[in-house]
Amino acid sequence: MIPAAYAVLNLEAVAHNLQKVRSCAPDAKIMAVIKANGYGHGLLRIADSLQEADAFAVARVDEGIHLRKAGIKKRIAVLEGFTCAEELEELLKYQLDAVVHCAVQVDILENRKEQGTCAIWLKLDTGMNRLGFKPMEFNAVYQRLMHASIIKQPINLMTHLANADDKEGATTLTQIKLFNETVDLIFPSLQQKSECSIANSAGILAWQAALTDWVRPGVMLYGISPFPESTGKQLGLKPIMGLYSRLIAVKSLEEGDKVGYSGTWICDKATTLGVVAIGYGDGYPRHAKTGTPVLVNGQRVPLIGRVSMDMITVDLATQPNAKPGDPVTLWGDGLPVEEIALAADTIPYTLVCGVTQRVQIVEKSAL
Ligand SMILES: *Cc1c(COP(=O)(O)O)cnc(C)c1O
Numbered sequence: 001m002i003p004a005a006y007a008v009l010n011l012e013a014v015a016h017n018l019q020k021v022r023s024c025a026p027d028a029k030i031m032a033v034i035k036a037n038g039y040g041h042g043l044l045r046i047a048d049s050l051q052e053a054d055a056f057a058v059a060r061v062d063e064g065i066h067l068r069k070a071g072i073k074k075r076i077a078v079l080e081g082f083t084c085a086e087e088l089e090e091l092l093k094y095q096l097d098a099v100v101h102c103a104v105q106v107d108i109l110e111n112r113k114e115q116g117t118c119a120i121w122l123k124l125d126t127g128m129n130r131l132g133f134k135p136m137e138f139n140a141v142y143q144r145l146m147h148a149s150i151i152k153q154p155i156n157l158m159t160h161l162a163n164a165d166d167k168e169g170a171t172t173l174t175q176i177k178l179f180n181e182t183v184d185l186i187f188p189s190l191q192q193k194s195e196c197s198i199a200n201s202a203g204i205l206a207w208q209a210a211l212t213d214w215v216r217p218g219v220m221l222y223g224i225s226p227f228p229e230s231t232g233k234q235l236g237l238k239p240i241m242g243l244y245s246r247l248i249a250v251k252s253l254e255e256g257d258k259v260g261y262s263g264t265w266i267c268d269k270a271t272t273l274g275v276v277a278i279g280y281g282d283g284y285p286r287h288a289k290t291g292t293p294v295l296v297n298g299q300r301v302p303l304i305g306r307v308s309m310d311m312i313t314v315d316l317a318t319q320p321n322a323k324p325g326d327p328v329t330l331w332g333d334g335l336p337v338e339e340i341a342l343a344a345d346t347i348p349y350t351l352v353c354g355v356t357q358r359v360q361i362v363e364k365s366a367l
Contacts, residue, residue, distance in 0.1 A: 003360040004277040005245045008332065009041060010364040013238035014049035017221045020236055024204050025211045031077060031197065033218035035059035040283075040353040041222060041240055042361060044070050050221070055097075057216055061087055064096040077121055080131070081105055085112070092117055099123050099158070101131035106141055112150045119152045120145065121197070124182055126175040128162035135182045142186050157183055157194045161210065164202035165226050176209045202226035205235060224337060224348045231336040241352055242332020243359070245278040247296065247324050250316065259313050260305030265290055272316040274301070276328045281309040283355040284330055285344035288312075292343035295329035296322055 032053035038046030055075035125132030197214035223239035
């Protein structure tokens with residue numbers, strides 16, 4: 001039986017999206033970002049589909065351990081690094097690369113005497129003011145780490161772009177310039193440079209100058225656009241996830257009838273109402289506005305009233321013959337997740353990350 005709410009994953013498209021990264025950055029190595037359960041698509045499932053990536057990145061140590069315990073041998077970087085000596089031990093035990101972004105980490109590394117077992121990505125804060133050392137202190141930290149025996153040389157260098165999705169803004173070029181200048185200060189001569197990494201998906205797609213030794217695509221691997229003004233499909237990407245459900249009730253409404261919690265939607269004329277078995281308990285955004293498109297039998301109809309935990313309501317004025325059991329698409333083929341994100345005042349990242357345990361995952365190849 002088809003579950004009430006399910007997500008279909010087209011995993012074959014992951015390789016296509018990875019290929020798109022390669023075509024944008026042909027000379028770069030690819031660190032595929034699969035944090036947060038592979039952006040909600042399933043960590044191991046996505047890791048499996050990304051055999052051709054050069055490395056993986058996750059946010060946290062436990063995500064890296066999860067990959068190792070599943071037998072994954074590929075290089076894995078932990079973007080938030082470690083915060084205490086015990087966590088460093090875990091990184092070393094499971095051979096995970098650490099991002100080093102604050103002074104406490106440097107102290108911990110200096111206190112760990114062993115030869116060259118810890119691969120690191122030293123992070124420069126070029127203006128995002130989240131993780132990373134300031135340009136002023138960067139060289140000094142680099143020199144300390146050069147002499148810390150635990151560190152595997154050469155040290156890799158990275159930064160993160162704060163505004164790469166804004167193609168017109170000046171911030172991104174300023175960040176790239178600051179990164180390059182700071183790196184040049186460390187390597188004034190022709191001695192072998194560290195490998196560097198700057199670009200996330202938006203950087204890869206929009207900022208040629210951000211393409212260095214390594215790129216770090218996340219959202220584009222899942223076929224989703226990092227830009228508010230376009231869809232993944234328009235960028236030549238193939239979406240991986242579609243979210244589906246079905247009608248569970250159809251009824252007639254009279255002028256003046258109110259729909260849903262707080263009765264926020266009031267019929268201005270008689271219509272047919274459809275109730276769909278999906279809600280915020282499944283990860284459908286509670287803030288999706290009246291008018292957010294939903295596909296019923298492949299045709300667009302507007303969401304009306306409030307999103308409940310297990311249900312949403314739609315206006316079936318254009319489909320008076322729809323009936324319980326008819327298929328519903330919340331996003332997927334014919335309805336880009338980017339469009340739903342706009343209607344819910346959010347970004348598509350949160351929608352795919354937010355699909356809950358209750359939603360049954362179906363791999364398209366199994367259909
Ligand atoms: C999440 C993340 C990425 C990937 O970002 P996308 O916008 O999904 O491509 C890259 N680098 C770092 C440091 C990140 O935290």
